[in-house]
Amino acid sequence: MEKNTLLQVWPIPAFDDNYIWCIHDGHHALVVDPGDANPVLEYLAQENLTLMGILITHHHADHTGGILQLLQSLGASIPVYGPVGADIPGRTQVVMEGDKVEIASPRISLEVSEVPGHTLSHIAYFANMQANIVEPMLFCGDTLFASGCGRLFEGTPTQMSQSLAKFIALPKNTLVYCTHEYTLSNIRFALAVEPNNANLMSWALTAQALREHHLPTLPTTIGQELQVNPFMRCDQKEVIDSALEVSGEKSLPTPAHVLAVIRAWKDRF
Numbered sequence: 001m002e003k004n005t006l007l008q009v010w011p012i013p014a015f016d017d018n019y020i021w022c023i024h025d026g027h028h029a030l031v032v033d034p035g036d037a038n039p040v041l042e043y044l045a046q047e048n049l050t051l052m053g054i055l056i057t058h059h060h061a062d063h064t065g066g067i068l069q070l071l072q073s074l075g076a077s078i079p080v081y082g083p084v085g086a087d088i089p090g091r092t093q094v095v096m097e098g099d100k101v102e103i104a105s106p107r108i109s110l111e112v113s114e115v116p117g118h119t120l121s122h123i124a125y126f127a128n129m130q131a132n133i134v135e136p137m138l139f140c141g142d143t144l145f146a147s148g149c150g151r152l153f154e155g156t157p158t159q160m161s162q163s164l165a166k167f168i169a170l171p172k173n174t175l176v177y178c179t180h181e182y183t184l185s186n187i188r189f190a191l192a193v194e195p196n197n198a199n200l201m202s203w204a205l206t207a208q209a210l211r212e213h214h215l216p217t218l219p220t221t222i223g224q225e226l227q228v229n230p231f232m233r234c235d236q237k238e239v240i241d242s243a244l245e246v247s248g249e250k251s252l253p254t255p256a257h258v259l260a261v262i263r264a265w266k267d268r269f
């Protein structure tokens with residue numbers, strides 16, 4: 001009976017604008033990218049949840065900084081899943097493209113995809129078609145944000161474009177659990193790229209109202225991002241035209257060329 005309890009996904013705020021997502025069935029929990037242990041420990045205690053696993057998307061400290069303290073406080077045998085690379089403290093399982101992470105409780109199966117760009121070894125976790133979830137779920141780390149995408153610290157625009165193409169191919173109703181509350185500043189930039197996007201204008205009002213009430217703007221969905229996120233819309237005329245104007249180029253033949261221009265523009269926006 002318990003295995004059919006719907007999974008809950010809850011944002012645990014950390015630092016200024018991080019969300020540590022907690023997936024749980026009312027008893028057992030997973031956390032994604034615990035940059036800080038303290039808010040996670042408080043939430044687990046308050047909700048009476050037992051931590052059964054930790055999922056890591058990439059090596060940055062704001063996503064990994066709490067791992068060792070969680071293991072020390074809650075049990076060293078908790079599995080820690082993460083991408084290749086030497087700098088994820090406490091990692092017990094390296095996972096790669098196509099791997100399935102199968103957790104018994106909370107019961108969930110997550111498919112791993114490699115999404116380089118923000119970092120080279122960045123991965124995302126995707127869950128679909130399970131009795132205890134209503135919509136597919138994507139834990140995308142710092143690759144995709146509501147109305148934006150991650151900075152290219154290690155990867156190339158082409159890699160980021162290919163990574164976002166994987167997300168574009170997911171079901172439109174996929175809930176996207178991004179790890180930062182960057183939405184309002186992303187929307188300001190998106191409006192500079194697409195000043196005539198009516199969906200974006202109405203999303204700007206909704207997101208502003210959510211933040212005024214101190215509510216998260218997340219999760220978003222793939223379908224929503226296809227309508228309002230310029231980095232997911234590098235094949236759309238208004239995005240291409242803005243990129244041509246800003247870069248002074250005569251042509252930007254692929255979405256990756258367009259992404260390169262608007263990502264660099266966002267970096268100095």
Ligand code: ZN
Pocket residue numbers: 058060118142
């Ligand atoms: Zn990061």
Ligand code: FE
Pocket residue numbers: 060062063142179180
């Ligand atoms: Fe981050």
